[in-house]
Amino acid sequence: MSKSPAYDALVAHHRRVHDLEHLQAIATWDRMTHMPPAGGPARAAAQAALTVLIKQLQADPTLAQQFEAAAHEPLLGDAALNFARMRQARRIEAAIPATLAERRELVTGAAMQAWGRARQDDNWDNFAAAWAPVVAVTRESAARLGDALGLQPMDALLERWEPGLRMARVNALFGQVQGWLPPLVEHALVAQANSPPPLEPVGPFPAAAQKRLCEQVMALLGFDFDAGRLDTTQHPFTGGVPEDVRMATRFDETNFLPGLIGTIHETGHSRYQQNLPRAWLGQPLAGPHSAALHEGQALIFERQLAPEPAFCQLLTPLLRQAFGSQPAFEPDNLARLLKRIRPGPIRVAADELTYPLHVIMRVQIEQALVEGQIEVDDVPAWWNEHLQRLLGVDPPAPFSQGPLQDPHWVQGMFGYFPAYLLGAMVAAQCFAALRRDVPDLQAQGALGNWLAPRIWQQGARHDLDAMMQHATGEPLSDNALRTQLEQRHGRSN
Amino acid sequence: MSKSPAYDALVAHHRRVHDLEHLQAIATWDRMTHMPPAGGPARAAAQAALTVLIKQLQADPTLAQQFEAAAHEPLLGDAALNFARMRQARRIEAAIPATLAERRELVTGAAMQAWGRARQDDNWDNFAAAWAPVVAVTRESAARLGDALGLQPMDALLERWEPGLRMARVNALFGQVQGWLPPLVEHALVAQANSPPPLEPVGPFPAAAQKRLCEQVMALLGFDFDAGRLDTTQHPFTGGVPEDVRMATRFDETNFLPGLIGTIHETGHSRYQQNLPRAWLGQPLAGPHSAALHEGQALIFERQLAPEPAFCQLLTPLLRQAFGSQPAFEPDNLARLLKRIRPGPIRVAADELTYPLHVIMRVQIEQALVEGQIEVDDVPAWWNEHLQRLLGVDPPAPFSQGPLQDPHWVQGMFGYFPAYLLGAMVAAQCFAALRRDVPDLQAQGALGNWLAPRIWQQGARHDLDAMMQHATGEPLSDNALRTQLEQRHGRSN
Structure with a gap:
């Protein structure tokens, strides 16, 4: 039996997320290279659905327990280093509450649209109004x-x-x-x-x-x-x-x-x-x-x-x-x-x-x-x-x-x-x-x-x-x- | 407020599965048309990971409760028909236990490989040995x-x-x-x-x-x-x-x-x-x-x-x-x-x-x-x-x-x-x-x-x-x- 079951579970979790992100990566590649124009809204919905699922996997309370337990397991060499990287990523993730992450999605989405228009119209003011909330979210x-x-x-x-x-x-x-x-x-x-x-x-x-x-x-x-x-x-x-x-x-x-x-x-x-x-x-x-x-x-x-x-x-x-x-x-x-x-x-x-x-x-x-x-x-x-x-x-x-x-x-x-x-x-x-x-x-x-x-x-x-x-x-x-x-x-x- | 909250939740569930299956469809299309040869194993792992996630969504006990509750909600016309289709699909799904579904995946995977070889070698016996479990699973x-x-x-x-x-x-x-x-x-x-x-x-x-x-x-x-x-x-x-x-x-x-x-x-x-x-x-x-x-x-x-x-x-x-x-x-x-x-x-x-x-x-x-x-x-x-x-x-x-x-x-x-x-x-x-x-x-x-x-x-x-x-x-x-x-x-x- 493994001496680090909690760490092993975290490894499996990361592998699973990697596999799901594989599909995001291919869907994104397709969107940029092959997707016909009318496919956009359905693709955005599909990729958003997977993003939500991945976020739910990461919010699973058992994951927090595994982090807790793995910290007391005997990890050597690369495993110890890998665990340190996992913890830092989680620390960064945990520092941003879900409400802020959601707000960030909303305001950057709006700003990207305003950016596209502003580049055509050369209108700074309209862009600035949409961009200011992004800067606010970034500061927060x-x-x-x-x-x-x-x-x-x-x-x-x-x-x-x-x-x-x-x-x-x-x-x-x-x-x-x-x-x-x-x-x-x-x-x-x-x-x-x-x-x-x-x-x-x-x-x-x-x-x-x-x-x-x-x-x-x-x-x-x-x-x-x-x-x-x-x-x-x-x-x-x-x-x-x-x-x-x-x-x-x-x-x-x-x-x-x-x-x-x-x-x-x-x-x-x-x-x-x-x-x-x-x-x-x-x-x-x-x-x-x-x-x-x-x-x-x-x-x-x-x-x-x-x-x-x-x-x-x-x-x-x-x-x-x-x-x-x-x-x-x-x-x-x-x-x-x-x-x-x-x-x-x-x-x-x-x-x-x-x-x-x-x-x-x-x-x-x-x-x-x-x-x-x-x-x-x-x-x-x-x-x-x-x-x-x-x-x-x-x-x-x-x-x-x-x-x-x-x-x-x-x-x-x-x-x-x-x-x-x-x-x-x-x-x-x-x-x-x-x-x-x-x-x-x-x-x-x-x-x-x-x-x-x-x-x-x-x-x-x-x-x-x-x-x-x-x-x-x-x-x-x-x-x-x-x-x-x-x-x-x-x-x- | 909706008069059919349980049914509405089922609609949202189906829409979510549809969105996730969108990514499966594009990944499958890519596999058949564009994917370079060495990409196969990673793609299979990625698609399998999403399949498992979708199955987990479908196995969620709250879904069973929603089916139960929606059966007593006032559904008219297309909604009633849609609910009937949902129920029949779930009945079919529920009839196959997870262990049998998993066995089916395993034996069909092996049979497909044997099929590829048998078509080259023209060897019926080797194929039949790999195919018999598929027939057994099908009968069950x-x-x-x-x-x-x-x-x-x-x-x-x-x-x-x-x-x-x-x-x-x-x-x-x-x-x-x-x-x-x-x-x-x-x-x-x-x-x-x-x-x-x-x-x-x-x-x-x-x-x-x-x-x-x-x-x-x-x-x-x-x-x-x-x-x-x-x-x-x-x-x-x-x-x-x-x-x-x-x-x-x-x-x-x-x-x-x-x-x-x-x-x-x-x-x-x-x-x-x-x-x-x-x-x-x-x-x-x-x-x-x-x-x-x-x-x-x-x-x-x-x-x-x-x-x-x-x-x-x-x-x-x-x-x-x-x-x-x-x-x-x-x-x-x-x-x-x-x-x-x-x-x-x-x-x-x-x-x-x-x-x-x-x-x-x-x-x-x-x-x-x-x-x-x-x-x-x-x-x-x-x-x-x-x-x-x-x-x-x-x-x-x-x-x-x-x-x-x-x-x-x-x-x-x-x-x-x-x-x-x-x-x-x-x-x-x-x-x-x-x-x-x-x-x-x-x-x-x-x-x-x-x-x-x-x-x-x-x-x-x-x-x-x-x-x-x-x-x-x-x-x-x-x-x-x-x-x-x-x-x-x-x-x-």
């Missing part, structure tokens, strides 16, 4: 979570995405970047203006040919097509479950680069998913520990590997096969296209050099908003001021290209933005360590072979710094990112 | 259901597919067909041998062009693409939910006819699904009452409408557009191809004239098996004897073209086969009534406009005979089928 959640976890409000929100990390550390890291990056951008823009521009690929690029190309590149990058697939959607994403990863991207027939780059990015997320530890499937320990680590895996493929000369050499013949031969497809030109700098108002369209500044301004604004230093109506002015100061970009007229460009805050997803720049640091630091450890980057699967044991197979064993220590020998810092961006865009370029 | 279920419903065992199994119909009636109807059909087949074969054969279409027929053609034909037949879609699969099916119907078919590049005919058949199922009454969505009253009615809708499109000269005239330009011009695509030749008779061992490949005889032999064998007149090992001999006697077909050597050709009995799906021939009667009787009611069959949507109020919108209000009475003015009989087959293949042909 942050306070309750903070009380339960003994954390400041913004740290409490961060804890959901970056367990163990605090805003003081994030702000210190980001402050460093804010020191060295703007002068580098300025320098790089001057250097770029003094060189002839890269050759532009000439379209059209038929969507079907782009999709075949993307599948070839995914195969090259080690995506397992026996356990996943690529589809077409409006907003690129990686979904599904570790055993069956659903990747989706979109294609612009006048420009193949966004589709290809998006695919390379999502392939990083996908390979992480496909290689998470299977022995713990369905348990907290089997998941990624942090949003920054997940984002980091995508950025290693997109921003570290892709612009490498060795990788561009592999791309050239595939591009010729897909679209015919063009001088723009030569490896050198591809690398220049991938590293081109173009400061602009849109985060997701930003280059590797200006992207961190977009993230920093988001984090500064969300922190001020959560902590009550500013209110909803102050956001546009703060936005424009930051954009001008950090990026030198003159604020564009429409809100849709300003504070309405991202859906994160509309959905109440505060505390996620740091992951985008922390992930860039993760990516650069891992890639630098890989270069040190593996002389031949061109070797088949070198990147995946390096990441698999060091990051992917570790699941949620370590927090962000411990994971980076394990993988690269150092805790997280901005050093590798700085070195790499300076090499690519600075004096040594 | 039939006995328990029969006790609970006051029915003979085979009638009890039939009740799940054809509520209110009894085997005595089925056997009487089928006995009639067995009287007039074999001489008609003989006559038609002689007549066919004395005419020049229809022209064979010349391939190849690329799958992509076939898919576009099928989608055009679906649109022509009134399929609502805003609320459904067509995909590719190994075994044609109609799935999804009424608000989002998922049709799937397969394509043979050497012969477009099976894919096209399969699509027309499934479009009949789909239009029924898409037009079931929405006001009762999720309730028993919103479903089709009988398997024969569902099969009948598919056969009206496939076997009644498709071979009509008016419809073949619409097909010809679409075929030319898809595959170029060929003499075989002329309307007259198409009609002849669709009505060609070719007796053979395979039910799903059978023509309209010999198909009923395949069904009759299945029904005779399954009845003998359920009632214990024969045992598992007697099936091959019975099969060969029936095939020779009813169809004049010399039994083929491999079991895969004999008793292993259909999966129904392997899955314990006894009592379904009658639906295929009852459905042919439904189709012929409705089509004859339509001809009588609507002079211009070529009128846009004539068939759907006729069926929608008479069958589709009725949901599960009437049993099979009452529905046919409502739609055609007569209870179900073999008259219209006989008249039509004699006109197409008999002396007046």
